[in-house]
Amino acid sequence: MGTSTPRRLVALLSPERGRCAVVAALMVASVLGEVAVPYFTGRVTDWVASEDELAAAWPMALLGLSSAVTEFICDVTYAGTLSRALGRLQRCVFAAVLQRDVTSLQVTGTGAVMARVTGDVEATHAAVSEALSLLLWYLARGIFLLVTMAWLSPHLAFVTLLSLPILLLLPRGVGKVQQGLSRQVQEALAGATEVAVETFQAMATIRSFAHEAGATERYHQRLRRVYQLEGKDAAMYAATLWASGFSALALKMGLLCYGAQLVTAGTITTGDLVTFLIYQIQFTEAVEVLLHYYPNMTKAVGSSEKIFEFLDQEGQVAPAGTLAPDVLQGHLKLEDVWFSYPKHQEPILKGVSLELHPGEVLAVVAPPGAGKSTLVSVVLHL
Ligand SMILES: Nc1ncnc2c1ncn2[C@@H]1O[C@H](COP(=O)(O)OP(=O)(O)OP(=O)(O)O)[C@@H](O)[C@H]1O
Ligand SMILES: [Mg+2]
Structure with missing residues (x-):
């Protein structure tokens, strides 16, 4: 994948600089609002004892509402900005097609050209608008959450960060093994079916050699292999569920125990601990989403690469017709x-x-x- 492709995609947005700044500002405002809600939840916890919970409940409700409104405006502006940028790209590709040599167009084929003009641009649009918005959103959220967590309790934030690789990589590793096993089960099943089909097709031969028992045994052997693999697959599936559930639970328990010690020592309040636990859940979710959607983003860059390649094929573009003799002669x-x-x-x-x-x-x-x-x-x- 060319390194210049992401840069060219970003360059597409340069005429929309103003709108992008608005989107970024709205996104930060909305994320800040979202991050503030758990903070006030913690404060409510602290103030319940002093019977002043309304003091924190009001800002919490207002912040939640304004964050939702800002997010809505941000989404609308973002979608509009992207549509304009990609519309411009589509116009560029269309203009490039019109500039081309007629014969080169016939060689490339109208289908391939149409795929560039509509298919690739639309694929880029869909992937960029979905993947990029989610990535940016969760990246901003993750960073703000981490900063707030570190501000609330550097110790607890450090523990969360340390446990992150286990929390994310353990379920992924187990999941990969389970995927491999599922594939093996499918292959073994296909093998068993093949043996059955072969046997039925050669039924006359098997009968004439009185090999029915042998053929049945062969099929049974294949089925036994399928059952074995299915058993392992089921165990791995359970392990996948356990790995994701257990590691998350283990982290929560660890944080609770360690947090309780910090509360007892007076380093943080109970409200801080509640806030922190909410942040930790949101932060892990943000990291999970980032890991999940990153491949989609690279796919979008891949689609756009084809478009840029098409725009770059200048060798095939017909000369602009600016050549003219210096002196015109004849009559x-x-x-x-x-x-x-x-x-x-x-x-x-x-x-x-x-x-x-x-x-x-x-x-x-x-x-x-x-x-x-x-x-x-x-x-x-x-
Ligand atoms: N080689 C040829 N032998 C016989 N008749 C011809 C030949 N070439 C053209 N014609 C005839 O001469 C006439 C004029 O043809 P020509 O191709 O010069 O017209 P044109 O004005 O260039 O038409 P178009 O606008 O379709 O290009 C037509 O009736 C055509 O059938
Ligand atoms: Mg003519």
């Missing part, structure tokens, strides 16, 4: 020219007279079949 003069084709009596050109000096332009306008091409042929002595 064309027709006087009462008559012409008829050998096998036709009726003359096509009947007394044509014209005079053309160097640099002059003459338009010959006549209905189809009137003799325009014939006139040119006569001038060229063809």
Whole structure:
């Protein structure tokens, strides 16, 4: 994948700089609002004892509402900005197609050209608008959450960060093994079916050699292999569920135990701990989404790469027609020219007279079949 492709995609957005800044500002505002909600949840926890929970509940409700409104405006602006940028790309590709050599278009095929103009641009649009927005959103969220977590309790944030690789990689590793096993089960099943089909097709031969028991045993062997693999697959599936559930639970328990010690020591309040636990769940979710959607983003870059390749194929673009001789020479003069084709009596050109000096332009306008091409042929002595 060319390194310049992502840069060119970003360059597409450069005329939308103002709108992008608005989107970024709205996104930060919305994320801040979202991050503030758990903070006030913690404060409510702390203030329940002092019976002043309304003091924190009001800002929490207002922040939640304004964050939702900002997110909505941000989404609308983002979608509009992307549509404009990709619309521009689509116009570029269309213009590039029109500039091309007619023969090169015929060689490439209309289907392939249409795929560039509509298919690839749409694929890029779909992937970029979905994957990029999710990536940006969760990236901003993850960063803000991490910063707030570190501010609330550096110790607990450090523990969360340390456990992150286990939390994310353990279920992934187990999941990969399970996927491999599922594939093996499918292959073993296909093998068993193949044996059954082969056996039925060669039924006459098997009967004549009285090999029914042998053939049945062969099929059984294949089925036993399928059952074994299915058993392992089921165990691995359970392990996948356990791995994701257990590692998350283990982290929560660890944080609770360690957090309780910090509360007892007076380093943080109970409310801080509640806030932190909510942040931790949101942070892990953000990292999971980032890992999940990153491949989609690379797919989008791949689609756009094809578009840029198409735009770059300048060798095939017809010359712009700017070549002109420095000095124009010659003088064309027709006087009462008559012409008829050998096998036709009726003359096509009947007394044509014209005079053309160097640099002059003459338009010959006549209905189809009137003799325009014939006139040119006569001038060229063809
Ligand atoms: N080689 C040929 N032998 C006999 N008749 C011909 C030949 N070429 C053209 N014609 C006839 O001469 C007439 C004029 O043809 P020509 O191709 O010059 O017209 P044109 O004005 O160039 O038409 P178009 O607008 O369709 O290009 C037509 O009736 C056509 O059938
Ligand atoms: Mg003609």
